[in-house]
Amino acid sequence: xxxxxxPKTYKLYVGGNFVRSESxxxxxxxxxxxxxxxxxxxxxxxxxxxxxxxxxxxPGWAGSTAYLRGQILYRVAEMLDGRRDQFVAELENGGVxxxxxxxxxxxxxxxxxxxxxxxDKLAQVIGGVNPVAGPFLNVSTPEPTxxxxxxxxxxxxxxxxxxxxxxxxxxxNTAVVLASEPAPFAPLTFAEVLATAxxxxxxxxVLVGRTAELAPWLADHHDVDAxxxxxxxxxxxxxxxxxxxxxxxxxxxxxxxxxxPRTDGEFLEIKTVWHPARL
Amino acid sequence: xxxxxPTSPASSSFPTSPDxxxxxxxxxxxxxxxxxxxxxxxxxxxxxSRSIVRIADEYGLWIGGxxxxxxxxxxxxxxxxxxxxxxxxxxxxxxxxxxxxxVAARNAYDTTWRDLAPAVRGxxxxxxxxxxxxxxxxxxxxxxxxxxxxxxxxxxxxxPLAAAHFFHYxxxxxxxxxxxxAGANPRPLGVAAQIIPWNFPLLMAAWKLAxxxxxxxxxxxxxxxTTPLTALVLAEIIAEAELPPGVVNIVTGGxxxxxALSAHRGVDKVAFTGSTEVGRAIRRATAATGAKVTLELGGxxxxxxxxxxxxxxxxxxxxQGIWFNQGHVCCAxxxxxxxxxxxxxxxxxxxxxxxxxxxxxxxxxxxDIGAINSQEQLDRIVELCAAGVDExxxxxxxxxxxxxxxxxxxxxxxxxxxxxSRVATEEIFGPxxxxxxxxxxxxxxxxxxxxxxxxxxGVWTENGARILxxxxxxxxxxxxxNTYNQFDPTSPFGGMRESGFGREGGxxxxxxxxxxxxxxxxxxxxxxx
Numbered sequence: 001x002x003x004x005x006x007p008k009t010y011k012l013y014v015g016g017n018f019v020r021s022e023s024x025x026x027x028x029x030x031x032x033x034x035x036x037x038x039x040x041x042x043x044x045x046x047x048x049x050x051x052x053x054x055x056x057x058x059p060g061w062a063g064s065t066a067y068l069r070g071q072i073l074y075r076v077a078e079m080l081d082g083r084r085d086q087f088v089a090e091l092e093n094g095g096v097x098x099x100x101x102x103x104x105x106x107x108x109x110x111x112x113x114x115x116x117x118x119x120d121k122l123a124q125v126i127g128g129v130n131p132v133a134g135p136f137l138n139v140s141t142p143e144p145t146x147x148x149x150x151x152x153x154x155x156x157x158x159x160x161x162x163x164x165x166x167x168x169x170x171x172x173n174t175a176v177v178l179a180s181e182p183a184p185f186a187p188l189t190f191a192e193v194l195a196t197a198x199x200x201x202x203x204x205x206v207l208v209g210r211t212a213e214l215a216p217w218l219a220d221h222h223d224v225d226a227x228x229x230x231x232x233x234x235x236x237x238x239x240x241x242x243x244x245x246x247x248x249x250x251x252x253x254x255x256x257x258x259x260x261p262r263t264d265g266e267f268l269e270i271k272t273v274w275h276p277a278r279l
Numbered sequence: 280x281x282x283x284x285p286t287s288p289a290s291s292s293f294p295t296s297p298d299x300x301x302x303x304x305x306x307x308x309x310x311x312x313x314x315x316x317x318x319x320x321x322x323x324x325x326x327x328s329r330s331i332v333r334i335a336d337e338y339g340l341w342i343g344g345x346x347x348x349x350x351x352x353x354x355x356x357x358x359x360x361x362x363x364x365x366x367x368x369x370x371x372x373x374x375x376x377x378x379x380x381x382v383a384a385r386n387a388y389d390t391t392w393r394d395l396a397p398a399v400r401g402x403x404x405x406x407x408x409x410x411x412x413x414x415x416x417x418x419x420x421x422x423x424x425x426x427x428x429x430x431x432x433x434x435x436x437x438x439p440l441a442a443a444h445f446f447h448y449x450x451x452x453x454x455x456x457x458x459x460x461a462g463a464n465p466r467p468l469g470v471a472a473q474i475i476p477w478n479f480p481l482l483m484a485a486w487k488l489a490x491x492x493x494x495x496x497x498x499x500x501x502x503x504x505t506t507p508l509t510a511l512v513l514a515e516i517i518a519e520a521e522l523p524p525g526v527v528n529i530v531t532g533g534x535x536x537x538x539a540l541s542a543h544r545g546v547d548k549v550a551f552t553g554s555t556e557v558g559r560a561i562r563r564a565t566a567a568t569g570a571k572v573t574l575e576l577g578g579x580x581x582x583x584x585x586x587x588x589x590x591x592x593x594x595x596x597x598x599q600g601i602w603f604n605q606g607h608v609c610c611a612x613x614x615x616x617x618x619x620x621x622x623x624x625x626x627x628x629x630x631x632x633x634x635x636x637x638x639x640x641x642x643x644x645x646x647d648i649g650a651i652n653s654q655e656q657l658d659r660i661v662e663l664c665a666a667g668v669d670e671x672x673x674x675x676x677x678x679x680x681x682x683x684x685x686x687x688x689x690x691x692x693x694x695x696x697x698x699x700s701r702v703a704t705e706e707i708f709g710p711x712x713x714x715x716x717x718x719x720x721x722x723x724x725x726x727x728x729x730x731x732x733x734x735x736x737g738v739w740t741e742n743g744a745r746i747l748x749x750x751x752x753x754x755x756x757x758x759x760x761n762t763y764n765q766f767d768p769t770s771p772f773g774g775m776r777e778s779g780f781g782r783e784g785g786x787x788x789x790x791x792x793x794x795x796x797x798x799x800x801x802x803x804x805x806x807x808x
Binding site: 128130140145243246249261262265269271272274276 | 443459558560562567574576731758760761772773780782790
């Protein structure tokens, strides 16, 4: 009996729950061992549900202390690192060779740690006091943009996702991620890391499916405030997403996950507060 | 507003000291009913002389350091809003003219400006700042003639702030490695297309040009159709400052000119200030060109007054918030949210204060409210006010007589406004204040944030913790606490949500004009992929 094992059903991660698509749809993914795995295929409704969860979670996540967000993002790195063998296997299943899989897990761990360290430094580095020519205290501080749609790259499904998602969460945004369509195993298993690292439900939602079908719906959605489209390879789709995003003036960013506070700045709004300083 | 005290020529200073006493209270408490505006305003006229300004019969396009006519000699007329009379014929740039300007800007970028020592770029900008100061009286008078704003505002706010912006960014030119995230080798983007509105013509030109030039970009600037004249004087100033030809090009025209410019393939950056509708169109048009975009768009900013606010000062703040520049201000405090317990008292004070505003000749130094910028804008204000009344609002207007020619609209308060009505949700861009009430801080936040915009907000309370609590929750790029409508070159300005993206002013304003992506690559070894 024991050697039969219990192969996992690959499900979406929405609002802290692992769910099949409400549509009941699945799509076939060839595993490296030759078997075909049926992976939950997100529908437009799943995507909308995820946006609702992300919106609901956003004030709480933004309102938690920067220190706590840093601790939680670091916990993600810990959970990921502790399960590295599993992730290497998931990546290999998705067609990555062992050497690259190991290095990709390293990269993903490193990205989560890097951004964990930024949470409580952004306000000092990006914000500041402005020396206005008048009797006022004038202070600029960064605030999260809100709900961010993240299109993760099809290749490097784990580290590419980390590079794009970690900075979004770092600044207090919540996210709906469209993870790698051809290699969904590692990202969907990564959702288990999110679930066990005390990332509050809804803060990061992970969907897979037909990216070219889902991404325009995300760009159209009026309760999404920004799009991270670094993972979009097709230039025509990138233009289409930018055009759609104009409707509610979403910020559209292509950061490639560069490790600079500028990347985080793409998902932050500068708020400037004036107050008289004269009795 | 009668006691305007600019704190310094460089500061924002439209108005007011926060501790300024409310004007009515300065009168004897025994004084009977207040005089009406016409009685109160029985001042001798104090018009600023027009003689300092020479308006040419015709203006061309400023391209490559020279004036030229538009293709086919197309022109349009700039009209004086206070009289309805024609001021000058202005060249209307065609797409071919826009192309000429972009080519001139590209040449200047490639051959001179990009490789100029940053400190030298800075020197040019310092010169421009000084020349604006030298010609400030002329610029102020011209601004009021062409745009209709009170001379007191163009003289004390627009022009000094424009000079201050050039002065501030002049100093940045050789310090760009300290710009946010720019890295050790900050690089400009290239050719910037800049499209500016009619409400602060010269000041918006300064907001756009100064950071772009400081960062090493060259520019094609399109002033608004109804207010091109000060930008054309700025062209003279730029020539006098001896900027290399083509570094700044100024093309006049209307929406079609702007559309051709913003969609031009030779443009690396588009910066636009104007309506949210046009902003959306620009975002779509630039999706395929790859130009970097910053947008400063509309607003419906909330002005929240708590019961523990210093009410007389708050009244002054509300007056500045909505009646500065006839309400032609993107960040105008156009939605007044009053805590229920003080709503009646506050409105009574506000109505009395409104009656003291003098409406009339923009060039008269006593004028508080000048002319509406155009017939089109006046029609829109009239239409929206009618819609407000139709939807159940009660309208109170100043009784101050309006001039018998030109485009004018009295200061207006709409009370009993429903949160979903048009006057509570649509930008009016005129001297019209929509008043609503709230009971709790949570309700104030819910109502204040119940618009797709997010440009500015005001909050008045003596409770410090409440100010911070409110400031954190108001979805707005600028929050004025116990003050309103303050501006400064060092202070980033710009919106959240559908009020656009990007910031103008200070260190944050540099980000819009630097190639930060490339700079970031330099900065970081561990870039993903």
